Amino acid sequence: MIKIVIFDFDGTLADTFDLIFAITNRLSVEFGYKQAKKEEIPEIEKLSPLELINQSGISIFKVPFLLRRIRAEFKQEINDVELFAGIKEALLGLQYQGYKIGIITSNTQENVEYVLQKHDLLIFDFITSGTTLFGKHRVIKKYLKSENIQPEEMVYVGDETRDINAAKKAKVKAIAVTWGFNSREALSEYQPDALVEQPQELIEVINKF
Structure with missing residues (x-):
């Protein structure tokens, strides 16, 4: 679960x-x-x-x-940075249902928090920033260990093939979203656990895991 x-x-x-x-x-x-x-x-x-x-x-x-x-x-x-349409509602819905939510990003925490604050969305349980292009799986593993969480209790949501790879290396489920950097075609080749076309689909997909 x-x-x-x-x-x-x-x-x-x-x-x-x-x-x-x-x-x-x-x-x-x-x-x-x-x-x-x-x-x-x-x-x-x-x-x-x-x-x-x-x-x-x-x-x-x-x-x-x-x-x-x-x-x-x-x-x-x-x-100039905006959130994708529907993302705020999806995040608030996940929080309402009792999920812990976090961010792992290669951007800076300052940049991330600025954008979230602009959208009144400082609701995350943690934000880990400054990771390298290929180091996200290590951050995920470290968080699992520090919080004594089993891999099957976590899902990682990203828009790139490297996000799918990071999730697989950390043995957590991977959801790929099609509105970001990599194309649907490229994401499908990496076989995520779910491929999501619209933000509002996230809650339904996560609830099924």
């Missing part, structure tokens, strides 16, 4: 794709990778983070520094 629902932030709760796309292109010359074009987005959405890194031509060693700059630039334009 699920007791805890963990969410990714960017692309799952908050609609940040256009902003991050613009920031990433702005930083391309400084960090030595090619810019992406708008018409390439459908193909980009099919790529895993590692495939995206390889295709861009950026050195893997520069990625942590690039992520730090993206977070800093994001903070400067944070007032």
Whole structure:
């Protein structure tokens, strides 16, 4: 029985794709990778983070520094960030039903809390931020251990293939949402426990686990 629902932030709760796309292109010359074009987005959405890194031509060693700059630039334009329609209602519904809810994100806690406060949604039991692109499974495992929670009591909700991988590595259930970064096609290939098309479906799906 699920007791805890963990969410990714960017692309799952908050609609940040256009902003991050613009920031990433702005930083391309400084960090030595090619810019992406708008018409390439459908193909980009099919790529895993590692495939995206390889295709861009950026050195893997520069990625942590690039992520730090993206977070800093994001903070400067944070007032433009909105939550996806229906997300607030879904979160409040989960809280009302007694689920603990949390966030694990590679964004900063300051950025996340600012957006949540703007939407009167500081309702999360915990927010863990600053994880690396590929380190979420370690954070999930650490939380399970610290709270003495069994993996079958948790579900992780994300919009990327790496979120599905993180959940599988931590042996928790994975829900993939189709309104974020990766396409439905790409997400399906990674075989999440559930694939959700609309935020209002989340409660029903989670209740069935």
